Amino acid sequence: xxxxxxxxxxxxxxGVLLSAITLIAGVSLGEPILWLGALILxxxxxxxxxFAALYFLLHKDMRFFVITLYVILILVIGSLLKF
Amino acid sequence: MExxxxxxxxxxxxxxxxxxxxxxxxxxxxxxLFFTLALNIPIHRAVALSLLAVxxxxxxxxxxxxxxxxxxxxxxxxxxxxxxxxxxLGAFLALTMPGRYIEAILAAVLIYAAIISFRQAKSEKIILxxxxxxxxxxxxxxxxxxxxxxxxxxxxxxxxxxxxxxxVSGVVGIGGGIIKVPIMNFIMxxxxxxxxATSNFMVGVTAAxxxxxxxxxxxxxxxxxxxxxxxxxxxxxxxxxLLAQTQSPYLRILLGLVLLFFSFVMFLKAGGALVW
Numbered sequence: 001x002x003x004x005x006x007x008x009x010x011x012x013x014x015g016v017l018l019s020a021i022t023l024i025a026g027v028s029l030g031e032p033i034l035w036l037g038a039l040i041l042x043x044x045x046x047x048x049x050x051f052a053a054l055y056f057l058l059h060k061d062m063r064f065f066v067i068t069l070y071v072i073l074i075l076v077i078g079s080l081l082k083f
Numbered sequence: 084m085e086x087x088x089x090x091x092x093x094x095x096x097x098x099x100x101x102x103x104x105x106x107x108x109x110x111x112x113x114x115x116l117f118f119t120l121a122l123n124i125p126i127h128r129a130v131a132l133s134l135l136a137v138x139x140x141x142x143x144x145x146x147x148x149x150x151x152x153x154x155x156x157x158x159x160x161x162x163x164x165x166x167x168x169x170x171x172l173g174a175f176l177a178l179t180m181p182g183r184y185i186e187a188i189l190a191a192v193l194i195y196a197a198i199i200s201f202r203q204a205k206s207e208k209i210i211l212x213x214x215x216x217x218x219x220x221x222x223x224x225x226x227x228x229x230x231x232x233x234x235x236x237x238x239x240x241x242x243x244x245x246x247x248x249x250x251v252s253g254v255v256g257i258g259g260g261i262i263k264v265p266i267m268n269f270i271m272x273x274x275x276x277x278x279x280a281t282s283n284f285m286v287g288v289t290a291a292x293x294x295x296x297x298x299x300x301x302x303x304x305x306x307x308x309x310x311x312x313x314x315x316x317x318x319x320x321x322x323x324x325l326l327a328q329t330q331s332p333y334l335r336i337l338l339g340l341v342l343l344f345f346s347f348v349m350f351l352k353a354g355g356a357l358v359w
Contacts, residue, residue: 005152008145012149013146016139016146026305038298038305041142042298045138068160071164071288078167079295081296
């Protein structure tokens with residue numbers, strides 16, 4: 001079975017690479033693609049937290065699962081807040 | 084965007100990424116100084132770009148750290164419960180603040196960064212205390228060929244400091260590794276290797292929590308993001324794979340002096356004495 005560390009390590013690599021490719025493509029394709037590239041990069045650490053939650057859930061570590069859910073909640077609220 | 088500007092940002096990004104990885108500085112501070120002082124970009128936009136650079140460099144370095152099982156994900160999550168709200172709050176605060184306030188805060192952060200770089204990281208005097216929350220950890224020390232076990236001391240102080248670190252990160256656009264590593268190492272007595280790896284995880288999440296606020300407010304310059312992010316990625320790659328981490332005391336003192344100099348420049352800029 002693939003360990004959590006290996007999975008997270010790959011998530012990070014794929015996220016970074018995907019955003020780099022999208023940003024490079026955006027130079028000729030225009031603003032919406034650039035926007036997407038930046039978004040992918042910003043979401044990469046979020047994914048890391050998401051995978052941590054999954055890891056705790058799979059290991060039935062409910063206390064840390066709840067702690068991680070709380071962090072995700074704050075991240076989501078921060079993304080949606082307008083003032 | 085002009086080709087020359089693109090190239091300039093790209094090259095500086097490579098430099099900052101490589102130097103950041105070697106010195107354990109992350110590169111956020113260097114990019115920020117470059118954007119505000121060399122390119123004269125308004126501070127809010129410079130902060131947004133710097134946050135993006137921080138996410139890129141931490142994700143690059145993170146894939147190595149995580150694979151080596153140095154990162155304490157439990158400890159990171161517990162501290163994130165305070166850092167992330169701080170980071171969101173900091174970003175909102177910064178967007179309502181006049182630019183020169185942010186420049187003044189940045190100048191103060193630079194003094195702090197200089198002090199930290201003058202001070203040597205505490206080496207491994209590990210205190211094992213009762214680990215009620217289960218946020219202690221262990222890792223395999225390659226150099227000593229042993230498994231190092233540790234526990235986390237003074238959690239409350241650590242949590243409060245993490246909240247402040249989050250605010251600072253959101254306001255001035257650094258991931259805050261320069262604050263988080265000392266919190267874990269000096270206050271919570273986590274060994275430096277585990278502190279650095281765990282901080283790296285947290286820095287990415289903290290920077291992303293702030294970046295998303297700047298991003299959704301449209302403060303992020305998308306054109307400049309390209310050379311910024313690509314430069315940092317290439318630099319961080321070079322820095323983590325090809326260059327050795329350095330602990331040279333001369334280099335740290337030199338870095339401290341450079342940071343002090345730029346802190347002075349930033350104070351002048353905040354006071355309006357520096358216009359160009």
